[in-house]
Amino acid sequence: MTAGQTAPSTELWAGPPPLAVVLNRRAGLGRAERAWPRLQAELKARKLEFRLIESAGPAEALAAVQALPAGWAVAAVGGDGTAAAVLPAVIEQRRPLLLLPLGTGNDFAGFLGLKTGQYRAALDGLNQPPRAADALRIRYGAAGQAAGEAYSLNGVGMGFDAQLTANLPLAPAWTQGTLRYLWAALATLQQLTLHPCLAELDGQPLASGLTLLCSVMNASSVGGGFQFSPHSDVFDGQLNLLVAGEIQRRQIPALIAQVRAGRHLGHPAVRYAAGRVAELHWQHPVQLHVDGDLKGAHSWLRAEVLPGAVRLLNHPHPG
Missing domain, CATH: 3.40.50.10330 (Probable inorganic polyphosphate/atp-NAD kinase; domain 1)
Structure with missing residues (x-):
């Protein structure tokens, strides 16, 4: 649907x-x-x-x-x-x-x-x-910390996109919408460090190794229209896990442009699949955002889909 x-x-x-x-x-x-x-x-x-x-x-x-x-x-x-x-x-x-x-x-x-x-x-x-x-139910944490919990309508991210979210408030006042996101992306690129991560979907490995970012999506886009998960459907009882693995710094701007248009799923560094439960295990804590709200640096996350959990009064409109 x-x-x-x-x-x-x-x-x-x-x-x-x-x-x-x-x-x-x-x-x-x-x-x-x-x-x-x-x-x-x-x-x-x-x-x-x-x-x-x-x-x-x-x-x-x-x-x-x-x-x-x-x-x-x-x-x-x-x-x-x-x-x-x-x-x-x-x-x-x-x-x-x-x-x-x-x-x-x-x-x-x-x-x-x-x-x-x-x-x-x-x-x-x-x-x-x-x-x-x-909706998504999220649990997250790091060694020596109590687990945090949250719900998500849109999606969560760890790594590059969460660090980008942390940089958004630093963008100049004249930037708006997509331009603000791009400014923060370039600033994040200058600070970039990749960390190893194991990403699992429904108990099976999806990707492992040095990782740029991981996103667990309920809906299709974040950041004002960046199509991280173009196949997502909030009525299908599934979540979508996107992992961008090791990639050279100079290749990232082109990948960001592909994400904006939802044409990144064929990229050799990208893994993408649908399921019910996603788990992320990082060797080092990385930034986490839940629906754009920063939660700090954490080393593990578990997300499960809650089918039909939200009684939504909005109905579709064409265009």
């Missing part, structure tokens, strides 16, 4: 539930804040019951959603990070999730065919029952 198809649903739908609107005013370099008056007017025009949740950070947003009465849905106003912040409550409390794409990357919304700023089209999803979409 592709993003252009609607997953079957047997859930009875009595109409839009009350919405907890989680607003990340900083998302999209202030785009969400600027759009809020228009979005608020649209919510009122549709006669939707809603409550605004603003917080100083992801932990506060999650706590506010967890304290909501039963039956409330969550509308994440921002990008992938805004949705990721409330994902534990969405999954564990079975709250329907609506994405209103006003962030910088909006990769998950883009997978569904929604362009940045299309909050009216997104709100149309409230007229239909939610669809069961997959």
Whole structure:
């Protein structure tokens, strides 16, 4: 099933539930804040019951959603990070999730065919029952550390792309979107050190040796449209594991361009497959990101797909 198809649903739908609107005013370099008056007017025009949740950070947003009465849905106003912040409550409390794409990357919304700023089209999803979409459950750690846990809608990365994420805040203010990602990629390239890694899928080795990066993907893209996993489908009950092994520094810019277009899977250094459980074992700790949120340096990771764990209110839109 592709993003252009609607997953079957047997859930009875009595109409839009009350919405907890989680607003990340900083998302999209202030785009969400600027759009809020228009979005608020649209919510009122549709006669939707809603409550605004603003917080100083992801932990506060999650706590506010967890304290909501039963039956409330969550509308994440921002990008992938805004949705990721409330994902534990969405999954564990079975709250329907609506994405209103006003962030910088909006990769998950883009997978569904929604362009940045299309909050009216997104709100149309409230007229239909939610669809069961997959998520990832992540455990990670390093020697001598307690294991960390997280959920992911989009995907996780270790190595080059996580280090790149760490460099994004250092990019000049005049860089935006893809240009900002490319600036950070070049900065990361100058710091590059490859480390050995064993990547396993469903208990079987997929790749081993010096490794540039490993990505475990639920959706298809990260970084505002870089197609790390062009065959991903969040309705198929599988995750996709991508490993880029040893590669010369001068070859990496060309590989990045191929990733942008989703044409990298034939590269001799790339291994790619679908399964249910992915495990990564690094000889040295490397940077980890979960849906763009940095988790520090770790030496192991286990990711498993949770089929149908998210009751998604967004429905596909062409283009």
